[in-house]
Each structure stands twice: as structure tokens, then as C-alpha cells.
Amino acid sequence: MTIWLIGVSVSAVKIREDPPVASRPASGDVTGRITPSAKVAEIYAVSRATSKRYKPSRFDKKSGKFRFKNLPGDATYDVGIITADGRRIEGIDLSRHEARMLRLAAIRRKQLKLPAERKRKFTNEDADALLKYVKDLKDFCDVRRVLYIKGDGLRATMLVEVMRVKPFHAQRGDEVVWRMELWYFRYRYGGWERLGNVERVLQRRRIQAAEWKAITLVYYPGLSAYVDEKGKSRPVKFAIPERLDGTRGRLAGTNPVQETKPVIIGLTAITRPMTQPTQPAK
Numbered sequence: 533m534t535i536w537l538i539g540v541s542v543s544a545v546k547i548r549e550d551p552p553v554a555s556r557p558a559s560g561d562v563t564g565r566i567t568p569s570a571k572v573a574e575i576y577a578v579s580r581a582t583s584k585r586y587k588p589s590r591f592d593k594k595s596g597k598f599r600f601k602n603l604p605g606d607a608t609y610d611v612g613i614i615t616a617d618g619r620r621i622e623g624i625d626l627s628r629h630e631a632r633m634l635r636l637a638a639i640r641r642k643q644l645k646l647p648a649e650r651k652r653k654f655t656n657e658d659a660d661a662l663l664k665y666v667k668d669l670k671d672f673c674d675v676r677r678v679l680y681i682k683g684d685g686l687r688a689t690m691l692v693e694v695m696r697v698k699p700f701h702a703q704r705g706d707e708v709v710w711r712m713e714l715w716y717f718r719y720r721y722g723g724w725e726r727l728g729n730v731e732r733v734l735q736r737r738r739i740q741a742a743e744w745k746a747i748t749l750v751y752y753p754g755l756s757a758y759v760d761e762k763g764k765s766r767p768v769k770f771a772i773p774e775r776l777d778g779t780r781g782r783l784a785g786t787n788p789v790q791e792t793k794p795v796i797i798g799l800t801a802i803t804r805p806m807t808q809p810t811q812p813a814k
Contacts, residue, residue, distance in 0.1 A: 557605030560763025566613060567771050569596030574614040577757075579607060580625045580714065580732055605763045606632055611755045613772065619748040619784075621772065623755030626682040626689045626797065629716050629730045652685030652719065653800040661724050662688060662717060663794070673709070674698050675788050679751065679780060682797040688717040688724065691734075691751060693781075697788045706741040708788070712749070712781075750781030753797075 566572050572593070577586040577600045586609070589601040603609060608631075610623030628634060641648060659681055666676050673694040680691040696709035712735040716727045735749065752770070759765045776783060779792040 555761070557607075557759075557761040558763035559602045560605050560759040560765055562600040562603060562609050562611070562757045562759065562765055562768065564598060564611065564757070564768030564770070566596045566598065566611075569593055571615050571617075571772050572596065572613055573616045573618075576612045577603070577609045578612060578622070579609055580734070581607065581629070583732075603759055605759045606635070606761045608756055608758045611757065611768055611770075613755070613770075615772065619776065620750075621755065621776070622749070622751050623757070623768075624680065624691055624751035624753055625756050626680060626691065626714075626753065628687055628689060629714075629727075629732065649686075654683035654685045654688070654798045655800055658683055658685075658688070658719070658724070659794075659796050659799065662690060665717075665724065665726065666690075666692060672696055672700070673711075677790055677792065678794040679792075680753075680795045680797065684798055686719050688719075688798075690715045690717065695788050707738055708741050708744050710737045710739070710744055710782075711735055745786075746784050747782060748776065748784045750776045750778075750783070752780060 562577060566575065569592070572591075575588055575591055575598055577588070578584070579586075586600050586603065588598045591598045598611075600609070600611075608625040608627055610625055612620065612622040614620055638648065662681055662683075663678060666678055669676065673696050675693075675695040675697055677693045678690055679693060680689075682689045692713055692715055694711050694713065700709070711733060714732040714734065716730050717724050718727055737744065755768060755770050757765045757768050778786065778790065779795060
């Protein structure tokens with residue numbers, strides 16, 4: 533067998549990396565004012581993406597003004613309040629779990645002169661389909677209640693309260709399992725699917741029923757602040773309601789099953805009221 537060797541002259545090729553899609557975000561401050569300040573015992577800020585909690589650099593108990601300094605940019609922070617009577621009120625970041633990647637992708641599409649991602653309307657039918665998913669779900673928890681849904685047509689974020697109130701293995705006394713979680717959905721092939729392994733657990737408690745019944749925790753989007761890539765953010769202005777809204781979280785002294793309407797954000801049009809069944813699964 534004859535083997536022919538062919539000489540090939542290869543010139544040096546210089547490997548060059550593309551420049552970053554965007555510059556590194558600058559750190560910035562989150563400022564604002566909580567009123568009435570006399571009701572505030574403590575404030576903090578939390579990143580839902582990293583679960584990191586921040587203390588304010590300044591909080592004036594007379595005016596209610598506050599500042600959180602040098603927070604990483606291109607990120608959202610939820611301001612939390614603990615009131616003098618022990619209630620907790622938190623902001624809620626309902627943006628996508630991959631929000632920063634989506635922003636970078638949009639920048640890159642523009643740089644390459646590619647068309648923007650296709651748009652789709654978010655309708656009542658979409659919200660109904662997402663609520664039906666929660667209603668039909670069967671797992672360890674027997675009570676589920678949707679607090680918020682935010683949709684943009686192709687994607688949706690849901691804040692849901694889930695509980696186990698029926699007896700379970702290794703239960704001590706009248707323990708309950710209680711969680712607040714963010715779930716993420718994507719519209720594909722004509723329907724909604726929940727994305728796995730990306731949910732964010734905001735609260736996870738296994739406690740005695742009496743202790744659980746003393747908890748008040750509600751979420752208001754108005755307490756969220758986005759620090760952009762230049763380190764800028766809009767001031768947070770929040771007035772503590774005289775009576776907190778039970779549709780936005782859990783109020784002390786309430787029963788596990790609550791018939792409440794979810795807060796829907798992003799609908800093209802709200803044409804009818806929406807309710808949800810929250811009876812324990814049989």
C-alpha cells in the first residue's frame with residue numbers, strides 16, 4: 533500500500549476573542565422612604581437571585597428615609613420591613629430568573645442587527661392555564677395558593693404559597709410545612725410548561741401550627757428596586773397600609789385555605805374577575 537504525504541503550508545492564525553457584549557455593571561445605591569416611620573422596627577434588602585441580604589447604610593427613624601450603598605448593578609433588590617408589631621412586608625422581584633441573560637441577549641441582537649425576539653400577548657386564557665396547572669398539581673403539599681402572576685406572553689413568573697396541613701411521616705405534634713416560592717414558566721408549542729430546577733424558595737418552614745398562625749408576611753412589588761448597569765435606580769416610596777392585603781401573602785390568624793384572587797400583571801386586557809380553588813387536594 534502506498535501512502536502519499538502532501539505538504540501543506542499553514543500560516544499562523546491569531547485567535548481573537550470578541551469584546552464583551554456589555555460593560556461590567558457599576559454598583560449603585562437603593563434609596564427611598566417608608567412612612568409612617570414610627571411603625572418601622574427594621575429594614576433590609578434582599579436579592580432573590582442570590583438570596584443575599586443587605587443592611588442599610590442609613591435609616592432615619594424620624595423621616596423614614598433609607599439608603600443601601602454599593603449594591604451590584606444590573607440587579608433587582610427587594611426592600612423588607614419588619615414593623616414594630618412584628619409583621620413583615622417585603623418587595624417581590626417578579627422578573628425572570630434569567631433576566632440579566634435576556635437583557636444581554638437583547639443587546640447582542642441589536643449589535644448584530646438581528647430581529648428582536650418575537651412578541652406574544654398575555655391573555656386571560658394564559659392566566660387561566662397557569663392557574664389550572666397549580667389546581668391540578670399533585671405532590672406532597674395539599675394546599676396551594678397563587679399570589680402573583682406576571683406574564684409577558686412567552687414567559688411567566690408566579691409567586692405561590694404551598695402548605696402541607698394533613699398528617700405526614702415524622703410529623704411532630706401538629707406541625708405544618710409552609711413555603712413561599714417563585715415558579716417560572718415558558719410558553720412552548722401552544723402551551724405553558726413549568727421550568728424545572730430554577731424555582732426560588734423565599735420561605736421554607738416546618739413549624740407548629742400555633743407558631744405558624746402568628747406569622748404575617750405579605751409582598752408588594754412597590755418595594756422592589758432595580759439598579760441598572762450604570763448604578764442608577766429610582767427611589768422607593770412606600771406607605772405601610774393600615775390594613776395589609778391578604779391576597780398578597782399570609783396574615784396572622786388566618787386559616788390555611790384562603791379563597792383569594794391572584795394579582796395578575798402583564799395582561800393585555802382584564803375582561804373578567806379571576807378566582808382560584810385552594811381546597812386541599814383529596
